[in-house]
Amino acid sequence: MTFCDSLPIGRALAVTAALAVLTAGCASTPSEPQSKPGGRSFTVAAAGDVLIHPELVEQAARDAKETGEGEAGLDFGPLMAGVKPVISKADLAICHLETPVGSPRGPWEGYPEFLVPPQILTTLKDVGYDTCSTASNHTNDHGLKAIRSTLDAMDRVGLGHTGSARTPEESQKINIRDVKGVKVAHLAFSWESFLNPTSQKERWSFNRIGTDEIKKAEKRARAQGAEVVILSLHWGLEHYNEPSVPQLQLAERLTKETGIDLVIGHHAHVVQPIQKLNGTWVAYSLGNQVARHSSPTGLTEEGAIGWFEFRETASGWDVSARYRTTLVDVPPEAEPGEELPEGAVEDHRLVDVRQMLDDPGDLTSDRLSRYRLAAERTRGFLFNRGAPGGDGLAELSLKD
Template sequence: MAALDLAFLGDIILDVPDPNHWLSGIADITRAADVTIGHLEVPHTRRGTELVGDVPAPGADPDHLAALARAGIDAVSMAGNHIADCGAEGIADTNAELDRLGIAHAGAGATLAAAKVPAVIERDGRRIVLLSYNCVGPEISWASEDRAGSAYVAVHAADGGPSRPQADLVEIDPASAAAMAADIAAVRAPDNLIVVALHKGITHRPAELAPYERPLAHAAIEAGADVVVGHHAHIVRGIEIYRDRPIYHGLGNGVVVTNALSPGQDHAARAEWVERRKRMFGFEPDPAYTLAPFHPEAVNGMIGTVRWHADGRLEVGYIPIFSEAPGRPVLPTATQRKEISEYIEDIGIRAGLPRLRMVEDGPRMMHRPTS
């Protein structure tokens, strides 16, 4: 039985024209993998009621989802802080179009039970099982028995207020963590590889991990997850190996191209956020990045790679990617590749993660244990 190559892409927002173009710089990589999984950040819909409680993202064109299929993306996680921004209709429209295209999905649905249904991708008699959880709020975006939204793991804010993306989130709710562990245990099987996607972390801040991030990722692996992937911060994070299983603490931007984050908004909440973000995180976006006005260090990115061998062994690595202006991810030049690899190593050390030995293997950086 041959090994299976898996690729993991970070946040995806495609709400500007020509989605094929924005994906084209990395599409050869995403198509080459046996299974590629990304994180769909916003609903794709032409209808719905705007959710009040966070800075709402506009719905993207449902027709743009077909570009994901053309780029070889097999599945998407959806549990995040923006997937409910167009209400129940936005989630329903997104799921319906993904189903029509044959793209598996997990993390958002008409009820909490629906949002927690795992995505399953079968290859050569083996199954990749994807579970997806929103760990940052806002609570109004979480699904319930009678409300559409995302699956979630609740993390309490230091100020005692509700869970919300810009709060100081510190403590994992024990009952919520136990529910995640039960979900993982329910899909354990000898021929299953379980991927847990966590929408977590501190946005726009280099290197730093919130206090709950490592414990939550460890809990997922202790419950039986084989791979943990993180997203939400819009800036790449370090990689950790725990119990011989990889944790990508933050994949950074996969492909994020949107006008909703740029100056000159005609939407009051989005215009206010453009200015508040600068004050909160202390950076001024490069004006050339009109469609991806993030922290200057966010140009450094990665596609996570895992080779799943027939005996269960995992080879862990990543492919460096670079975001060129105005926001298109591409494979880097040799110089950029070296700089990105050094950056990813450095931010892991600064975040307190154990140092990994990574070596070049074609376009990938591969983990080679020292013992």
């Protein structure tokens, strides 16, 4: 008999505040999922938008002159090197390619109808990404021809893709990858741009968000042997750190009515909460992985890498969630020939904030303050729907 069982019922009306505190521990707590002998496990890293603005192309050109590497005068490697230790550590790493790519020597375009250098794909692969979602409001910026050339370029560098298609037949295929002996499906859906909608006869080229469509895709994935299904969603409102009502409603339906194991969100360009909803982790927006908006807000440079460990149990998959804060360093604007302040950021760089704080070297106090702000603010946004409590969201340590 436990202490809670032994409390006389008649004394309930006379319980004092002190006894209430003492007996609070009698409340039931969720039991840990029962481990499965020989159960499999794997890790997933996922991040937000890869959005190559013209300023980042200019940076890649400057870096190519310094490194002598890259292709056709562009090297995106130095820009993204800061996250390689995290991304390459995952068993499955998922990115979101926001835009179509053009040819290696251009021409390229920025907002509102993006066409970016395909050299970024080589860098994404080198950093450690395995597959990317390609469904976004910019997917059809340059029509079906650009959709096809983008997927062709991804195939050439060995990046998986889902969310757009070159043919009606490809639109029905499911991106299933073998991850440490587990068949993992990756699905992707988005709202469609009003500026460049797909034509009626080519609607198959792009996955539009809809509960029924997502359910059908999951059903196809399961029929093809998927043991785990991960869903990427391009949704919500730009520059809002809280999910919109439609986001919350769709998340509620998907986590109740499907068997999807993880939802990864992007499009807001800022960090939104990670929440365990009806037993399923939902990352509403992981912010930008890498971008350089024409008017940086501070929030648009901050992002998060979501880190999810899947562990097979007797009743299914138990998933734990971690995160790693990122920041795109943006140099201050200066006139040609003007010297930057001592210790100022000189180049656009995607950095792992925790690594910078743990090993600051000779960074100035201003730089360290910026990284601390990113860490604290990102933590606040991620935890804003209760994930740190019993759900266990925490910062990822690379020493684990």
